[in-house]
Amino acid sequence: MSRRRTIDASYDHINNDGKEKRGVNKKAVNQHLTIEGDKERFKELLRRRLTECGWRDEIRILCRDAIRDKGVHNVSVDDIVEEVTPVGRARVPDSVKKELLQKIKSYLYEKATK
């Protein structure tokens, strides 16, 4: 029951204006996805798509190169994140982004209208 209300509230928010709406909306959606367990499912779907298109392997190579450049003993996770993240984001194929976006949209639409 409370689930329905949070989602409804988040959709009402879209109609109102105000700067805070995105934040509140995002939080409600996140809570809803987490409670249902669907967040993990979406994550798994994304993980599979990224693995199958070779993105995972590309990033692995990038990380390995980053470690090799800096030397394995004076590299930190932060260094790698900083170096690899921008490239990694850019290399996510558009088809994957599109699929996920479309699926999340239709999922939320379904939940909100039910």
Add this chain to the structure above:
Amino acid sequence: MCDIGCPHLQELKSTKGVELYRIIFSSFVAASSSVARKRKAIHCFCFVCKSIDYRLHSCLQCVYFGCYKGHHIQDHAKHKKHYLAVELSHGNILCVACGTYVYDDEFLNVAHELMVRTGHKLGMGALYRPWEPSAKVLELLRKNPRRRKIVPGVAIGLRGLINLGNTCFMNCIVQALTHTPLLRDHFLTEEHVCRPEDQAGCLVCEVSTLFQEFYSGNKGPLTLHRLLHMIWTHARHLAGYEQQDAHEFFIATLDVLHRHCKASAPALPENENSQPDNPHQCTCIIDTIFTGGLQSDVVCQACNGVSTTIDPFWDISLDLGTSARGGNNVGDEGSFNSVGSDLSLSGDSKQANNGPTTLIDCLERFTRAEHLGSSAKIKCNNCQSYQESTKQLTMKKLPVVASFHLKRFEHSSRLHKKISTYISFPEQLDMTPFMSSNRNNRNLLNSRTSSSSSSSSSSDSAGDWISSGSGPLSLSDNRYSLFAVINHLGTLDAGHYTAYVRQQNNHWFKCDDHMITRANLQEVLDSEGYLLFYHKKLMEFQ
């Protein structure tokens, strides 16, 4: 390599063990119960800036959430001297004192165990884990420093096969089998373990050796006399120097291999067909790769009761005839717009209808609801009377390798002829429309309520979520790609078989006994096609 973390983690482990980590992980990283998920949804945000992302961490020593990007978890660690924190999207442990993530085998094992459990609870199947070489493999690699690199253009895996006198039917099937990616990997990694007493005449060992030969790097053609002899002794109907049907040979080979694997496998419980959802209890490589489950739904026209049976299959034989039964049984059934194309019970072909022209057409026909007619009344289990019914075949479970057999040889009572109709087939094939889960949603939805089906009981469990073909969150993937085509040239009485095989994922070669020539995809797709082999693009982890 053994990971033992850092001194700070060791100290925590020796005083408090891994229990705290387990609690945090099962509540906030991989929340498996709905209570835990609710708790995670409501309480997981940075105590300072209220954000929910920016790499949220949980303190491993007290109840505190802080984000990494805003430096809030680090501040907490320094302030309270609680140096260890758990990163909440993957569950890795951060040691702020050491300034990096630390890994300890004991903690990693807990993490993996909980991840797997959550994955199962959410119906996601097994989670992906990258392959890591075992100690034995590492040892072998170290001892044998020479490597052969597979570079584009290398001819590895291509061997001609000498024709031993009308044995092209065998040669083409062997070519298709040796280029089946999963089967190749199985045999090249020497997964087959033979019982000592079988070794002399073990067909699987012979095939295993054949695979090693094929990929040894030699280029000369091979002679399959030993294999042929073994097939002759194991499948007597194929013995002799006459021309044989490649399809028959294919099925016989799978059967013989399957029986051999089964015999050499450590004793499995011998209760076949006991579970409707799992028609093949056998775990041999042949069943793992080639066996699918075909669901047959017989719907009683009087009470709409459905009786479902699931049978294992190795290949799908598709009718190409232009004939289809029709007329008397169309009008009265509303939801099924079937013209009753008949597949196995065919006999009286009167009405001329346009035959299928594509593989998809054939599959559509194969999975269409078919009226069994007034002459074939079946006793309905639901209403206990003999009624007319419709029958529909769908794919309950898809095999890793889908083999399609185009029935080009027609043997009816009056005539024997070869059908040379052009049937186009795609390089990429999505089987989703032919799945039981997909069809049932569309056609049998109404009758499901009164169904006496054996499979309906499990339909609302979490496990079904992955196999259901529709919905935005479906993880099931039924895409296939073509990897081998067998063609028959000539007539019904005398002819020749050739095979197209895919090598290195995108190169095609034509195998005509001992001659192997380069081919291109278009050539393959333009060929007539007798047996078509498709390989699943994505595997499920199990």
